[in-house]
Amino acid sequence: MVFGNVTTGASNDIEKATQIAKAMITQYGMSEKFGLMGLASVEHEYLNGRATLNCGDATATEIDHEVMKMLKESYEQAKQMLCEHRKTLDKIAAFLIERETITGKEFMEIFHEAEGIEGKEPEPAETAVEATPETPDAEPMTEAALQEEVTADPVSDTPEEKKVQESVKEDSQESPIQE
DSSP: OOSSSOOGGGHHHHHHHHHHHHHHHHTSOOBTTTBTOOOEEEOSTTTTOOEEEOSOHHHHHHHHHHHHHHHHHHHHHHHHHHHHTHHHHHHHHHHHHHHSOOOHHHHHHHHHHHHTOOSSOOOOOOOEEOOBTTBTTOOOEEHHHHHHHHHSOTTOOSHHHHHHHHHHHHHHHHSOOOO
8 A cells, every 4th residue: 555566474474364264255255155054164173173165166156256255345444444544554664674573552552642632541341251162152242241151150050059068168157077
């Protein structure tokens, strides 16, 4: 964008974006054309995690076209956003040339200054802890809720069980074992 030519520096980004776009279309149902149809399944998730298409050659070709369309639209949107915020891009680039790395806080400080956004630093958002392959049906939880669940006694699921455990704890504290 800055120098008007494409370089090899983004090759890994392009590869990852292609993988994500293909998964969005084939596994997650995020395609207007295919909707909620599952077109791929992940085999050997813990070994190589490779997705296998569950469709014919004609549909696979349509999937490729849909991936290409999604990537082109996203690329154009990214270029537009970078052009609109070119001043901010240049300031962040200058910072990176000087220091080589940037933290999220430093990035946001430069961004707010360059964009003329004033105010206090945003409060850290509670991030949701997503379902994992081990618990695919789990509801997303905030970190605070997860911490409460982790500190809760895993044996006590019902009020009756809690009462029994509390009485056992009280008894063990009152009458130490004597030898």
